[in-house]
Amino acid sequence: MLEVKSLSVSYGAVQALSNVSVHVAPGEFVSLIGSNGAGKTTLLNSIMNIIGKSKGSVTFDGKEVTKLRTPNIVGKGMAIVPEGRRIFSNMTVRENLEMGGFKRPAAEVKTKLHQMFELFPVLEERQTQTAGMLSGGEQQMLAIGRALMTAPKLLLMDEPSMGLAPLVIKEVYEKLKVLAAGGLTILLVEQNATMALKYAQRGYVLENGRIILQGKASELLGDNEVKRAYLGKEYKEKWER
């Protein structure tokens, strides 16, 4: 469904991404993990053309979207849930969701809204509250709901677990699992490697803007390199002390 091929991005003299290729098949849940500053957000933003690319191509649903403007990419069926949620905190929950579907016909927005309330009952309960009043987990649900208002085929998720308590993180991932089971294709980037890999089928490891490992998510979860770098299991053997 999504094929990113040999993508490079620079900020001035700094190369943020070097020759990154990743793909997501229809219905797949793929996670890309990496530490802070590895280039994860840059990758999603350049796929959506929120920032420009210096090299490489992006194909979505068999068509090249490398140079398409962001709204047109959204129109093709891709949506992004940005890092830090970026909800409109002064608007109500309902208004936030409606904003997500602002280019859609009113009738469609209404059905979608209904679907979102079904998926996230807490949003229905709080539909008239201002979004800024929601807890972190609820805000994340709202951000996902807002992205889903455009009825995307592919959802890009940027650090869904950031700033959330472990139980809430689990709740968010369980929602993603439900969405994936319903046929949504997901590409997620995370520092929280355990959760990201537990719920995904495949994974990539990004380090300093380059992919240095990839494979089935289960393989990566058991990998020593991943364990040391991302799962907080750095240790020294006795002969190394």
Add this chain to the structure above:
Amino acid sequence: MGEMKFWQKDEETMPVAQRQVFQLERLQTTVNRAYEKVDFYRKKFDELKIKPDIIGELSDISKLPFTTKQDLRDNYPYGMFAVPLRDIVRIHSSSGTTGKPTVVGYTASDLQQWNDLVSRIMVAGGVSREDIVHVSFTYGLFTGGFGLHYGAENIGASVIPVSSGNTSRQLAIMEDYKSTVLVATPSYALHIAETMEKAGIGKDKLSLKIALLGSEPWGDKVRAEIEERLGVQAFDNYGLSELMGPGISGECECKSGLHINEDFFYPEIIDPATLQPLPLGEKGELVLTTLKREGMPLIRYRTRDITRLYREECSCGRTLIKMEKAKGRTDDMLIINGVNVFPSQVEEALSKVDGASPHYMIFVRKRGALDEMEIKVEVTEAIFFDEMKKQKKLLEDLTAQLAKILLFKPKVNLVMGQTLERFEGKAKRVVDERNI
């Protein structure tokens, strides 16, 4: 329980274009890892002024430098590893009789992948969890025994780690334990057949159905003979210890070439003289790049084996590219009963024994099913005619020294000085009379 047709169906039958997406991603990852984590590759890339980003397309692989066996020796023992030693869970190595040995290391995931790739090849030959697999490859530093062993266990078959030697005991095991699959070199399979016939054991006494043969070149004539005399279906498989061991490629039921596990090894054919890549279908030297190996990524490793690659719709359903049985080498290595021998090893042995001249010839021929290597060495007239005692001692010393270096005992004959052919320019010291 039904017969297994594939071990990893999705991977083995994936449309070629889809597999190429994985291949490019894995190639880029491999190159990134090699550059980041292996000093040898970083230096080599820096010398050539190339960066890992040079790989935008699969075809860009031809811009990368080759890796040779010598590079592995130069970085003995652990210089080619891309992970700290604590992540390595298995080490195999060559015998290292000429210069330094080549060492290979496997991480836990490398081992799991090795198992799966060998399982693929075994299942392609018809092996299932119902089978009793008789492994008569040598166990030890050599990758053959362990490779096939764990691949078979991975399927769930019953494995008998017989290892090599003592053919009559092997036959007794085969008869009593009802082995259904024989893993051996083709020449050893024939040797078993001969031993059987001599002992008056008919093939109906054995339960063998399948023979998975490898580690030396063999042709369809030998296949037909093995199949007839042992009552089996015989399949070829190919591997190199530097790259992993067995499991790189193997034949399916169609017996029309070996499917390469190209989602793990990217194959190219080069012209060994110009080192330029050749178009698909042409004969040349096989070059392989590891695509998923974590412990020891190798970029464009020159196998020295001569073969041809081709794609065809295979009725087994596999979309994996095929290679012809490897025949011939681009170096002077000989394969004697599955053991690799370089003429330089013989030279080394001669140099260590007083009284032997450096003039020698190697004759390789078939003696029954097995290969026989005879080395003729010139000695001085004095020793040859007058000093029988000295002659006997020299012969013994030479044989012992050669056995130490070659790891098997060759036949040695002393000849009078000046009787072997002299060469101007490149010497041709090997006469291979085997007809493969």
